[in-house]
Amino acid sequence: MPLILFAGLAACADTSTEVPLCSFDENGKVILQSGEAKAACVESAPIPTGATQETTGRITILEAPLPKPFSTLAGDSSNSVTVEQSGPVAEAMPAELSYYIRAFPRAKEPAGDVLSLGSEHTVILRDGCFFLDREGSDDPLVQFPFGTRISVDPEGYLAFNTGTTVSVRVGLPAQTGWFTEPYDAPEDVAAICRANKMVGVTTVSNPFAYPERFNPALRRYGERSGATPPQILARANQCAIRHAQREADRRLGRTTDDPIDCSRFWNF
Incomplete structure (x- = not known):
């Protein structure tokens, strides 16, 4: 190449x-x-x-x-x-x-x-x-x-x-x-x-x-949970950020904790 x-x-x-x-x-x-x-x-x-x-x-x-x-x-x-x-x-x-x-x-x-x-x-x-x-x-x-x-x-x-x-x-x-x-x-x-x-x-x-x-799945999460659009966005962002940090901690050997599951927000 x-x-x-x-x-x-x-x-x-x-x-x-x-x-x-x-x-x-x-x-x-x-x-x-x-x-x-x-x-x-x-x-x-x-x-x-x-x-x-x-x-x-x-x-x-x-x-x-x-x-x-x-x-x-x-x-x-x-x-x-x-x-x-x-x-x-x-x-x-x-x-x-x-x-x-x-x-x-x-x-x-x-x-x-x-x-x-x-x-x-x-x-x-x-x-x-x-x-x-x-x-x-x-x-x-x-x-x-x-x-x-x-x-x-x-x-x-x-x-x-x-x-x-x-x-x-x-x-x-x-x-x-x-x-x-x-x-x-x-x-x-x-x-x-x-x-x-x-x-x-x-x-x-x-x-x-x-x-x-991701938005169709996020809207479905709102329908299931009763969360308002601002709540949906805040919860999805928080989970994504926590997931990324946990993955970095696992990759760099700082933890052996399980990954954080955010599929409830964007489960296609």
Whole structure:
């Protein structure tokens, strides 16, 4: 699967745009001046909310809180959940975030129309490299789909967007569509990230990007329970947030408690 490598060792942004080049030392720290020459770099962005900065200068994000996914009961499940993947390759990320990220591999070409419901995984950032968090210690690196962008959301969290209306934060479960079996990572990425295996995914989208999919079931919950629309939304949001936190606690080994069941709200 062909890819575009985004590496902080080479440039401050996606190679499809004109960008200021940067220099880094062996620890990943930016070199602003070398002899008489100054590196042409933008100032780094504030460290994203919830991120841990490593001694290398790169960041680690293993989890993130779920924003309230539901704000209205309007709409139904007739809207398409197909991810749009056409047009030019969007800018991978703002240059000022490149100080914190070692590599951001993306496919060169769109995968065509893909459904975002094929699989769900959590993508994490560990010392500046993105991994698909799986059970065990051999998490593979991730090759992202054509056009995937990364930015900071309104609350300061690092997030992915692949063309849906709502981004998904790094460290939260994402719909990853259909993904490959692990394969040998390209040598340059493997060297930068000190990992040998990679998987390609066809989307990194928010499971709640189309909340209208859930609304018929939420309205049925209201009919069964007698809850008012504000009560339905408040209870569904609270359960979704608690479920996400419990799953993060289980994934990171902080608890062995059972998952929180929210099927009463969106039991299709």
